[in-house]
Amino acid sequence: MMILKVSDLAVNYGAIKAVKGVSFEINEGEIVSLIGANGAGKTTILKTISGLLKPVEGTISYFGKDLKHKKASHIVAEGISHVPEGRHIFPGMSVKENLQLGAFLQKDRTQVKELFTEVYSQFPILRQREDQDAATLSGGEQQMLAIGRALMSKPKLLLLDEPSMGLAPIFINKIFEIIKAIKNRGTTVLLIEQNAKKALSIADRGYVLATGEIKMEGTGAQLLASPAVQKAYLGG
Template structure:
């Protein structure tokens, strides 16, 4: 078991956003959390990342509790997040954005190797490495945000709405890249409004509603589930 979330309760300001959520992720899986806006999905990712502190509950990563750790320590442990809305650093070049992702990696040769791997996976970033990141298209910025997260050599990557605001051609490409990243050994926790796409690549999924897990199953089971079809797949 790579990650276990046990009975997580998180308040966001005065809102009780997450109300006792439990789920787990095995090494090598793609696990998807789906649910309407306001279901608590992003709050869960931010809490795993150390950006928010839970009111109660446990987050166990590699048999170690991490719910009290600060965000840089969580990254150093091997968890990287690609935030909703990409949050690339404008005014910095593509190359500088990627360098920001490797600031905790001490091994220079490892950084160089990861740069080569990222440029191999995202050739457009190599072509544009000296360009201001703000001038990239939405799809290219999403690739940059993913590349930046991969610079930390994560064991687990958290993806928050990777297809949001992208043209259909880029959406397919981003999902292919997620599968590829997973195939090469990185475990994926995916939050995605496009439930059909998310469940079609997920080993397992959890359906969240009003801060709680309502359903769980394999990606295939949830795609075939009538409740899920009605609520999220337009069935």
């Protein structure tokens, strides 16, 4: 089943056309990756899907519902969670308090407890650090916290923006294993990632963006094998 369909999406930053007529789709249970150079429009697309930016043209359909005019909080309630570039955890608050903020729409205390159990099983280090100030975590632990916080809203679609940025290699590998595990638990993932090789290696399908437009699409394996993608993004 198609979970998200983006059609002819155009987004401007003032006079700058950041996204120009982009169309793509995501099926339930997939990892779909958007790759491209800085400034290609990847983050803009994620922000528009999650309601932080408004398009000038095009449609965003989620399970057949139009998201174009919905507020960001309503989009979260519909089942879309966004893990932004840079993590944006809340300093001065504990790990547990950060996670609780992710569950702000959940009214059932029993369900919140179940969500904590699920997140702690996925990220055991967060259970060990639950009373610690989130700002004192390592970069990799903060990324796990940002993903865990998003999972506390029980999303059907998880938007991940540059989850490996600034992390040590050991944490990069761990983060990609976590993304695969999230998919295996039934959450669909839209992934933006500068590490194109890693992103395409776990993606069911991918799209290549350049200057706000989609230039190529295919399975993760097809794009990994593409000479054009290798030359532009994989150092080949």
